Amino acid sequence: MKTVLVPLAQGCEELEAITIIDLLRRAGITVITAGLDEKPVKASRGVMLIPDTTLDNAVKQSLDMIVLPGGLPGADHLNNDPRIHQLLKEMAQQGKPIAAICAAPKVLANAGLLANKSATSYPGVLENMEVPDMHFKDVPVLKDGNIITSRGPGTAMDFALELIDTLVGHEIRTQVEASLVRA
Template identity: 80%
Template sequence: MPTVLVPLAQGCEELEAVTIIDLLRRAKITVVTAGLDENPVKASRGVVLIPDTTLDKAIQQDFDMIVLPGGLPGADNLNNDPRIHPLLKKMHQQGKYTAAICAAPKVLAHAGLLANKSATSYPGVLEHMNIPQLQFIAAPVIKDGSVITSRGPGTAIDFALELIATLVGSEIRDQVESALVR
C-alpha cells in the first residue's frame, strides 16, 4: 500500500488536514502525520491535532507522496521550516508526488516545484508570485505530472479523492466517494 506524509504545522487548516487524513485512510492508504516539533498542533480554528510522530522521525522513512494542508499561519510555518523545501525537492527528484491545498501551494512554489506547471491555490496566493511559466487555473483540483494542487477547505474532499485516484486508482476512489453519500 502507498504511504503518505502529512506534515502538520501550527495554524494549519483543520478541515483540510482531517479530510485528507480521513479519506486516504478510508482508502487503506498508510498516512503518517508529522508535527514540526513534539507539541500537539493547534489548528487555525483552535482544534488540537495530535500528530503520529515528529517530522524529524518521519523523514527517516520513504513515502510515495507528501501532502501539505493549507491555512494560515500553517502554510507559512511549513514554508519557513528548514526541512520542508529539501524534502519536497528530494521527493520531486525521485518522481514521487507532492501535493498542497489552499495557501500551501506557495510552499511548493518557494521550493521551485511550480515552474512550468499548471496549478491552483486559495485566491490571491499564487497569482501574484513571480513563478516562471506558471499557468494558474482557478479549478478545484489541478494535477500536473507529479504535482497536485487544490483551492481550499471547500475543495478538500475533491482533493483527497484525486490523491486516492492517483495512488490506488479510480475504483478505490469511487468506493470511498460512494460511502461519503455525496
C-alpha cells in the same frame, strides 16, 4: 501499501488536514501525520491535533507522497521550514507525487516546484507570485504531472479523492466516494 506524509504545522487548516487524513485512510493508505516539533498542533480554528510523530522521525520512513494542508499561519510555518523544502525537492527528483491545498501551494512555488507547471490555490496566494512559466488556473483541483494542487477547505474532499486516484487507482477512489454518500 502506499505511505503518505501529512506535515501538520501550528495554524494549519483543520478541515483540510482531517479530510485528507480520513479519506486516505479509508482508501487503505498509510498516513503519517508529523508535527514540525513535538508539541500538539493548534489548528487555525483552535482544534487541537496530535501528530503521530515528528517530521524528523517521519522522513526516515519510505514515503510515496507528501501532502501539505493549507491554512494560515500553518502554510507559512511549512514554508519557513528548510526540512520541508528539502523533502519536497527530494520527492520531486524521485518523481513521487507532491500535493498542496489552500495557501500551501506557495510552499511548492518557493521550493521551485511550480516552474513550468499549472497550479491552483486559495485566491490571492499564487496569482501574484513570480514563478517562471507557472500557469495559475481557477479550478477546484489541478493535477500537472506529479504536482496536485487545490483551492481550499471547500475543495478538500475532491482534492483527497484525487490523491486516492493517483495513489491507488480509480476503483478505490470510486469505492471511497460511494461510501461518503455525497449525492
